Amino acid sequence: MKTSVILNRNFTIGEIDERIYGGFIEHLGRAVYGGIYQPDHPSADADGFRTDVLGLIRELGMPVTRYPGGNFVSGYNWEDGTGPRDRRPVRLDLAWKALEPNKFGTDEFIKWCRRAGTAPMMAVNLGTRGPAEAQQLVEYCNFPGGTELSERRRANGGREPYRVKLWCLGNEMDGPWQTGHRTADEYGRTALEAAKMMKWTDPSIEVIVCGSSNDAMPTFGYREETVLEHTYDLADYLSIHRYFGNRCGQTPGYLAQPEEMAGFIRRAVACCDAAGAKKKSSKKIMLSFDEWNVWFHSNGREKESPEWTVGRPLLEDVYTMEDALLVGMLLSTLQNHADRVKIACLAQSVNVIAPIMTEKDGGAWRQTIFHPFALASKYGRGIALQSVVEGPCYDAEFRTDADAPPVLHRGIPYLHASFVHNTERSEVVIFAANRNLAEPMELEVRLGDFDAVSVIEQQTLHHSDLKAVNSAEREEVAPVAQQGAALENGTLKAVLLPASWNMLRIS
Ligand code: AHR
Known part of the structure; x- marks a missing residue:
């Protein structure tokens, strides 16, 4: 053959934006607690970060990392995760039926990013909260000083502004599973006001708006049109998500899924350009494919625990050779759309549908999908x-x-x-x-x-x-x-x- x-x-497609090799850490399962943060682990540094995990994250070469969710962010009060640890509240995380102890929050994440050699890509809660709290988080992170919020950051150890450049305006806001799910118009208006106030606070930031969580949603297309109608002038990227699985054991068809991913990218680009054409705008909205991966081995067990606990194992897919083959091709698909896909986040990075797994009392190890990702990220830089x-x-x-x-x-x-x-x-x-x-x-x-x-x-x-x-x-x-x-x-x-x-x- x-x-x-x-x-x-x-004959080029375009320059590959290194941010297509991004990762994702959500407060979900053992991603944070028992994953990147485990103060009682032998490899933990003075801040409780597992250095064995940090080493593997650096090997993956992830230029950006999305945080703190995912579905989690839509019920999150970012203030809970700041200030002295012993005064931080324990909350219910409704998205994953878990307890959130808030021992790890924004300041810890920024520190962790610096050690991991990655840039933070923060998501704001536009589910149960709104533009004011989103603006306040930008002020807390990026404003140099002299206001109550920026001084609070300085008191919490962040003397210099965090300069967080990328901001996700909510997460999968079209999904009924989302805490504070919104209609297209409700979300479009909220996202516009949030973007406006966030950019007034720091004009150097870029924002990502949510369209449909994936193209199988019945409102795909309508949702993009409506959201972009509201937000076109301030939006920089449209967020898209897609997961793949071989539930029926049909390997040849499973390995044809990169063509599905490519079709989704083309359809999302068409939505962006149709919205731009309607506005007679010369601006192009780019794509942020901020959740993609294989996810099916652990499906259906997400909320089955009768107990509310901290960091119970969730979404711990163990990946096969066949999954690694697909992930390699999905990476090629992202590279082959370098002209419009400027950011992409493998969902996720540690323990939760992840290339890196940890043992509670043992080491960290590489799943099969780790390998194509690490090689593509290291060598797949330049012109597609x-x-x-x-x-x-x-x-x-x-x-x-x-x-x-x-x-x-x-x-x-x-x-x-x-x-x-x-x-x-x-x-x-x-x-x-x-x-x-x-x-x-x-x-x-x-x-x-x-x-x-x-x-x-x-x-x-x-x-x-x-x-x-x-x-x-x-x-x-x-x-x-x-x-x-x-x-x-x-x-x-x-x-x-x-x-x-x-x-x-x-x-
Ligand atoms: O990555 C796991 C979950 O998948 C995220 O929380 C959510 O955004 C998506 O549905």
């Missing part, structure tokens, strides 16, 4: 290239769950790839998955005008068992250096193993 690709250095691809395709049926009607995906190329011209390193980096489960693929890439002379490396993620997983004891799925890729007369020749994800670097 052979696939040929032609690249040209002048267009490609001309010729190769075999397949058809596959897929159901999102047992009750859903089957959808037939036609003409899915076995090769799923992205091509990045990393100008800083003077490399062409290829991220390529072979979706054929049985046969290897001979890949040929014509790199004529790149002056490429050698293959630096081919890293391959492959396992004979697509259901193989990693654990604290054993890293079963990890990239392995592959020999044999070569460059002849400006053409790369490589073999991609069946059901494998690969990164090839050429200089």
Whole structure:
């Protein structure tokens, strides 16, 4: 089975914004308590941050991290998480049926971000609260001093402003599951007033408005139109979310889901541009894909605990080789939409549908999905290239769950790839998955005008068992250096193993 690709250095999609390799920490399950923050753990630093987790977060190279939710933020009083710890209140978290002790809050998060080498991307509560509290949080974080709120931050240890640049205006506000769910008009008006007051406080910030939580929502399209009608002039990004799962065990169809993600991006861009056209605006709203991942292994157990407890395990999906293959392709899909997707957050970062897991009394470990993310984030920087691809395709049926009607995906190329011209390193980096489960693929890439002379490396993620997983004891799925890729007369020749994800670097 052979696939040929032609690249040209002048045929570009756009510059990859490094923020597409973002992460997400929500007050949910063991993400904060027992994840990034565990003062009684042997690896904890003086602030209670687990240094083993910090090390792995740095390995992932996440330029931004979204916080504190997610559904959690829609019932959150940010003030509860500030000031002396012994005076902070314990509250009910209605979103996840949990107790929130508020031992970790805004100031701790900012400190943690600095240690993790990531920039904060803060979400404000537009569910149970409104524009005034959102403005106050911006003032607390970013105003230099001399007001009650900015002095409160200084007294809490933040002598210099936190300079938080990115702000999410609420979370999934179209979802009835959201605390303080709002209609499109209610949310649009609230988001506009919040954006106005937040930007008056700090004109350097950027804001992200919520449209639909995903494109399967019955109001998708209408919601985007209405929200952008209200907020177009002040909004910088539209938030979109999407999770994937193989609930019915249909692997070929599951591996065709990157095409679904691409379709969603195109539809969201169309909504943004339609809203701009109606306003006769030359401004373009960009996308913030601020929740994406595989999420299905743990589905349905979210609120089943009879008890209200702090940090009980929730959404702890253990990812397979097959999930890692999909995550690698989803990363390529984000790169292939570099012109409009400027921010993306893998949801989430630690313990909760996450690449990093922790043991309470043991270490932190890498899930299968950790690996494609770390390699894409490290090497997938620069210019995303267009490609001309010729190769075999397949058809596959897929159901999102047992009750859903089957959808037939036609003409899915076995090769799923992205091509990045990393100008800083003077490399062409290829991220390529072979979706054929049985046969290897001979890949040929014509790199004529790149002056490429050698293959630096081919890293391959492959396992004979697509259901193989990693654990604290054993890293079963990890990239392995592959020999044999070569460059002849400006053409790369490589073999991609069946059901494998690969990164090839050429200089
Ligand atoms: O990431 C888990 C949850 O998924 C988030 O809290 C919510 O925004 C989404 O529905």
